[in-house]
Amino acid sequence: MERPERSKDLPWLRQASSFFTARIILTANNFRIFDHLVGPGKTARLLSRSLRTDLRATELLLNSLVAIGLLEKKEEAYRNTPVASRYLVAGNPEYQGDILRHYSTLWENWSGLDTVLKTGKPLRKAHDHASFILGMHNLALLRVQTVLAHLDLRGIERVLDLGGGPGTYAMALAKKGIQVTIMDFPETLKIARRLIRRSGLSARIRLVPGDFTSDDLKNGFDLIFISQIFHAYDAAACMSMLSKSHDALNPGGTVVVQEFLLNETRTAPLWSALFAINMLVNTPGGRSYTPREMMAWMKKTGFRGASAEVLDEVVLITAKK
Ligand SMILES: C[S@@+](CC[C@H](N)C(=O)[O-])C[C@H]1O[C@@H](n2cnc3c(N)ncnc32)[C@H](O)[C@@H]1O
Numbered sequence: 001m002e003r004p005e006r007s008k009d010l011p012w013l014r015q016a017s018s019f020f021t022a023r024i025i026l027t028a029n030n031f032r033i034f035d036h037l038v039g040p041g042k043t044a045r046l047l048s049r050s051l052r053t054d055l056r057a058t059e060l061l062l063n064s065l066v067a068i069g070l071l072e073k074k075e076e077a078y079r080n081t082p083v084a085s086r087y088l089v090a091g092n093p094e095y096q097g098d099i100l101r102h103y104s105t106l107w108e109n110w111s112g113l114d115t116v117l118k119t120g121k122p123l124r125k126a127h128d129h130a131s132f133i134l135g136m137h138n139l140a141l142l143r144v145q146t147v148l149a150h151l152d153l154r155g156i157e158r159v160l161d162l163g164g165g166p167g168t169y170a171m172a173l174a175k176k177g178i179q180v181t182i183m184d185f186p187e188t189l190k191i192a193r194r195l196i197r198r199s200g201l202s203a204r205i206r207l208v209p210g211d212f213t214s215d216d217l218k219n220g221f222d223l224i225f226i227s228q229i230f231h232a233y234d235a236a237a238c239m240s241m242l243s244k245s246h247d248a249l250n251p252g253g254t255v256v257v258q259e260f261l262l263n264e265t266r267t268a269p270l271w272s273a274l275f276a277i278n279m280l281v282n283t284p285g286g287r288s289y290t291p292r293e294m295m296a297w298m299k300k301t302g303f304r305g306a307s308a309e310v311l312d313e314v315v316l317i318t319a320k321k
Helices: 011-015 019-030 044-051 055-068 082-087 097-110 113-119 129-149 168-175 186-199 235-248 270-282 291-300
Strands: 071-074 077-080 158-162 179-184 205-209 221-227 249-260 304-311 314-320
Touching (some): 055 071, 077 082, 129 304, 168 179, 168 186, 168 205, 179 186, 235 249, 249 291, 291 304, 291 314
Parallel strands (some): 179 205, 221 249
Antiparallel strands (some): 304 314
């Protein structure tokens, strides 16, 4: 048997230490280093003074961020690369710093994976709700226009956004003149309310505090949007959500589910296979699901004509009442 060249044989060895890279980026983001390096940049000494951090540690971290490609170094000054400027400086439209803060919290829980493997139970030691919900807003802002372009909104007047989180999708729908109801936990709605008020769309968005696993949904909706929710629940809970949605829809109404795409082997794409572990660590019964699994639930709960559309890393599953 021919042995592969060693260099081709070892990507897993680098992957096993890829937490070095992750931790460096997360720590830099936690200290808002990219905000501090806007413009002409700063030396390690100046930055460590502003941040009140150790000079040697700061310089080593900055050098590693140059190696990663998020900073540039010119003589002794460090400044953001175009990518860092676009995504990691607060206030920019495509800012991703909140989701990185959420990942930094998840780190605590992922450290318990050895235990989770034995018990099968989540180990959710840490949770920062504001970073989680604002992080959802960061991610949804990258995707919302593409998703909307793939929804058939003809004749749609009233939408229920189940677990609508920060309200990113609700705001985009409201901008099109649609009345949207978001049902979510009260602590989430506090954050959503702030963002929606800032957008000037409060009149078209109704916020209903509640737990959709135990509370009834209102009714009279033309479309129910269930985005990035199923992966946190087991199959029975997802089917119960679909069943309640069926009752809450007007005749001929539409349900649309958005989830990360997982192929039928459940082993790819990589992100969805890894994300299933994120749900293992953080929820009692969640994981990533395949389009076929979700379409089967829709059929069982009375929906018809379920179809799946892949949009890059996510899939939209649509069906009719
Ligand atoms: C992963 S976020 C998705 C947010 C949004 N739908 C999106 O796609 O950007 C999940 C949301 O569901 C909400 N949620 C989870 N379980 C819920 C429940 N049982 N009742 C109400 N809201 C829930 C969370 O508060 C959070 O806002």
